[in-house]
Amino acid sequence: MDLGRAILFSITVLCGLVLYCQTALAEEFLVGGPEGWSENISNWPPNGTTFHAGDVLEFVYDPREYNVVVVDKVGYETCRAPLGASANDSGNDQVYLEKGANYFICTKRGCCEKNMKIVIIAE
Template sequence: MAAARRGRSSASGVVLLSCLVVALLTESFPAAEAAGTTYYVGDAGGWGRNLDWWLAGKTFYAGDVLVFKYNREYHDVAVVGGKGYRRCKVPRSTVVLRSGYDQVTLRRGNNYFICGMPAHCDAGMKLAVKAF
């Protein structure tokens, strides 16, 4: 009878320990908070020039997703650093998206995007987003 009690006790301990591990992992990595908000850049007008109006009143967080919709025959989206943004230059190692429906997950800090087509960035087709 003592052996039967030990077996039951061990099984209960394993179940309790498993529940504790799951609870701790859920606290450390909450799935609901990992998914960010999705924003369509420029709303119905899509990726274009002079989007300061679109940024107004929005607060972005790391993990939020920006969706760039545009005509891929005429535009693209280059993910650049601050220097590329200020100079409207696409460095050689830059990721350039060209699908016409690109999704970019924001990282914490400053995120910069420009259209890499000649003269488009200089005409105002660029976006700087700070994510908290």
């Protein structure tokens, strides 16, 4: 019985350590740099930036002018949010990256058509 408790305790500690390390390693990125999420997004992210699953993108913007919508590849290419797409409009949104391609567009005032969209590939 004591051996079973020791094994369970060890597994619990190990799982907690793994979760802590993943959280501690996550980075936060301000989308667009000092200008934030705006129509001048074309030079972001800087060349050579590496993203990982679990990293956080912080979108800061004027919610009267812009929003952030998480879309799929088709939504990104067509500038149309599919049904059920996650829309953010607080003006200060944090989005966790998933492994693979992460697509973001603005659906207000035709800004996506003006190239206010990004795709981030997370390792």
